[in-house]
Amino acid sequence: MPPPTYPAxxxxxxxxRNAAAEExxxxxxxRLEDTRPDFVSVTYGAAGSNRETAIHLLRRLLTETTLRPLAHLTCVGTSRAELTQIVERLIGGGVRGILALRGDAPEGFEAAAGDVEHADDLVRLIREVEGRRTAQLAAGRVSVGVAAYAxxxxDSPxxxxxxxxxxxxEEAGADFAITQVFFTPSDYTRLVxxxxxxxxxxxxxxGVMPLTSTRRLKKLAGLAGVDVDETLWAKLDGARTDEERRRVGVTATVGLARAALDDGAPGIHLYTFNEHAAALDVLDALDLERPPEAGLAASL
Known part of the structure; x- marks a missing residue:
């Protein structure tokens, strides 16, 4: 009998951004570590504006937690040579997952000859570096993720x-994709x-996010280039307390995640805004079945 499969x-x-935010x-x-996720992704600002802070966080996750980090890497605004050095550094530091993204181009940016301009080219670059690191990787592979849009x-026509x-x-070597946020279950279904x-x-x-304020909803819609969900906006705007707004956002997110899982989604990626409470509320409501503790397999 084949082993059971579990949603990712x-x-x-x-x-x-500062000491208080770090705490x-x-x-x-x-709190999130207790849920035994398959991985946690670590993002950074446009054109790698806080890359060193991100790398520091990746290092701490690898050495101080049981979590498996997935490092975001954007290519726009960074030379091929620098990207190669970053990938070498990530792999050398123990990172085994990279999310390859184009990123947002800085205003007035013009790519130089030979630069890596698109995510598929970045995937190829990662695979090239990986090919030179097979001994260090014990003949394994780096898991490479990419973005998808529901x-x-x-910027697309x-x-x-x-x-x-x-x-x-995918043809360049990507292993999986994570969607940008969406507000309607049918958006994910149509994408797949x-x-x-x-x-x-x-x-x-x-990829889903517990949207617990109109400010966050508006900001996210602008960043993702999607229309604000008017029904969700009205419910959030009409909520009288933070707790009520949290319930509204969690309920909407659970509905999207459950519909996607029912439609065959391989798992759920939660955008947390570094806040665990609403994310855990979503997880509790979904009641995702998780694999047994790793320690149980160690005795086999």
Missing amino acids: LSYELYPP SLWTSIR TRHP SVEQDIEVLLAK TRARRAGVTIPIIP
């Missing part, structure tokens, strides 16, 4: 173009249907 569980974290982040890390990417880009990332018809075979993990 992961969280996104971002490096703290709060590590409270969240310890609604049209703001069409959703069809988005699927072509996703297919190119279009992707499979086009020949995309990698797992596509839905």
Whole structure:
């Protein structure tokens, strides 16, 4: 009998901006660690603006926790030589997962000849570095993730173009994709249907976020290039307390995640904003079945 399969569980974290934020982040890390996620992704600012802080966080996650970090890496605004050095540094430091992203170009940015301009090229670069590190990796592989868009990417002419880009990332060597946020269950369903018809075979993990304020909803919609969900906005705006707003956001997120899982999603990726409470509320409501403790397998 084949072993049981479990939905993947992961969280996104971002490096703290100051000492107070760092203390709060590590409270969240310890609470999220108790849920035994498959990985946690660590993001950083545009063009790697706080890359060193992110690398410091990655190092601490590797040495002070049981968590498996997935390092965000963007290519726009960074030379090929620097990207190669960063990938070498990540792998040398023990990172075994990288999320390869294009990133947002700084205003007035123009790529130089030979620069890595797109995510599929970054995936290839990671694989090239990996190929030179096979001994260090014990003949293993770095797990490479990429972004997918349940609604049209703001810089894309069409959703069809988005699927072509996703297919190119897979052909370059990507192992899985995580979606940007979306507000309607059918958005994820349509994305997966279009992707499979086009020949995309990698797992596509839905990314969801507990939206607990209108300010965050507006900011996120702007960053992701998606329209604000008017129904959710109205409910958040009409809530009279923070606790009521949290319940509204958690309920909406649980609905999206459950619909995606029912539709065959391989797991759930939770964008946390470095806050554990709402993320844990979502997880409790979903009641995801998790694999047994690793220690149980060690005795086999």
